[in-house]
Amino acid sequence: MTALTSSNLIERIGNTPVIELKSFSTKNVRFYAKLEWYNPYGSVKDRAAYWMIKHAEREGVLKKDKSIIIEPSSGNTGIALAGIASTLGYKVEIVIPEKVSIETKDILRRLGATIHETSDDLCPRVGAGTDQSIALAKAISKPRPDIYYMPNQYENEANFMAHYESTGPEIWKQMTGRLTHFFTGCGTGGTITGTATYLKEQDSNVKIIAVQAQKNHLLQGLRNFEESAMPDLFIRRQQVVDAWFTATNDESFRMVKELASQENLLVGPSSGAVMASMLNVAKKIDSGIMVGIFADDGRKFKSFYAEHGVFNLTEYERLLRNNGYLPDTDCPYSHN
Numbered sequence: 001m002t003a004l005t006s007s008n009l010i011e012r013i014g015n016t017p018v019i020e021l022k023s024f025s026t027k028n029v030r031f032y033a034k035l036e037w038y039n040p041y042g043s044v045k046d047r048a049a050y051w052m053i054k055h056a057e058r059e060g061v062l063k064k065d066k067s068i069i070i071e072p073s074s075g076n077t078g079i080a081l082a083g084i085a086s087t088l089g090y091k092v093e094i095v096i097p098e099k100v101s102i103e104t105k106d107i108l109r110r111l112g113a114t115i116h117e118t119s120d121d122l123c124p125r126v127g128a129g130t131d132q133s134i135a136l137a138k139a140i141s142k143p144r145p146d147i148y149y150m151p152n153q154y155e156n157e158a159n160f161m162a163h164y165e166s167t168g169p170e171i172w173k174q175m176t177g178r179l180t181h182f183f184t185g186c187g188t189g190g191t192i193t194g195t196a197t198y199l200k201e202q203d204s205n206v207k208i209i210a211v212q213a214q215k216n217h218l219l220q221g222l223r224n225f226e227e228s229a230m231p232d233l234f235i236r237r238q239q240v241v242d243a244w245f246t247a248t249n250d251e252s253f254r255m256v257k258e259l260a261s262q263e264n265l266l267v268g269p270s271s272g273a274v275m276a277s278m279l280n281v282a283k284k285i286d287s288g289i290m291v292g293i294f295a296d297d298g299r300k301f302k303s304f305y306a307e308h309g310v311f312n313l314t315e316y317e318r319l320l321r322n323n324g325y326l327p328d329t330d331c332p333y334s335h336n
């Protein structure tokens with residue numbers, strides 16, 4: 001793999017593959033997944049992190065070798081910011097709920113981030129009194145605006161733009177304009193609002209399905225909008241959503257297993273949720289072409305999947321090898 005430098009980083013973000021999930025497709029309903037773990041730091045969040053940092057650079061708020069980027073994150077945004085920012089010459093501090101997987105925290109440390117832990121639920125909650133991670137990140141950064149910069153993915157328009165300018169156009173091109181339904185899980189709402197706004201501008205008939213997690217969930221990266229307020233970024237364009245699907249932990253894990261046994265894919269829990277949503281819609285239509293975002297893969301979830309009985313360690317390592325990964329890699333998203 002080529003070492004990441006500030007000049008080739010942009011070329012490696014985005015342009016992720018779309019594959020057909022042939023074992024699920026039928027004559028009339030076809031299933032496709034956009035594999036976001038092909039981004040250099042392993043998830044859909046590389047796009048938002050890169051766009052937010054570049055926007056801040058253009059606004060002149062970041063200074064090389066001086067600025068510290070601080071952000072509340074349940075994992076992927078933190079990993080993306082840590083990897084991209086250090087490649088570009090900035091320090092990173094991430095405020096993270098202690099329940100986040102050991103592997104995620106390990107990756108963050110290996111990418112050079114300082115970690116602050118809170119006792120939040122899995123996702124930093126948005127809303128008064130429940131937003132410990134967000135509040136802590138604000139408390140650390142506010143008194144030192146000369147050093148700290150908090151992108152705040154929950155409000156930052158560059159998070160929307162990342163998907164409006166990259167994910168949406170890529171899907172439209174890769175599907176040659178032929179899709180009927182688009183599915184993605186929702187955290188900040190950046191992926192769904194950015195991608196869907198672009199897709200609907202091309203074809204207003206494309207149906208947009210938002211996937212949220214059940215209450216009290218285990219699906220890292222997703223959110224339940226009854227227990228956590230909708231972020232401002234999502235509220236601004238929530239009208240792009242045509243239908244909602246609430247995924248349970250159990251059905252998401254079942255789909256993670258099916259994607260492994262039928263498609264030999266080692267996906268993260270939220271891709272299981274998206275797959276469950278696609279199959280649910282497929283039952284109600286005569287024909288369609290569905291595209292779902294598979295936001296990350298299973299490389300951060302070894303202990304999590306063992307703990308929740310999704311894969312035992314032998315199955316997990318076999319899947320890793322089958323997907324071309326080495327089981328003993330310390331940090332799957334290193335700098336080179």
Ligand SMILES: Cc1ncc(COP(=O)(O)O)c(C=O)c1O
Nearest residue numbers: 185187188189190191221270295
């Ligand atoms: C693991 C993970 N991270 C992030 C996202 C999307 O997040 P956002 O709504 O913040 O763009 C998803 C959506 O599926 C996800 O599964």
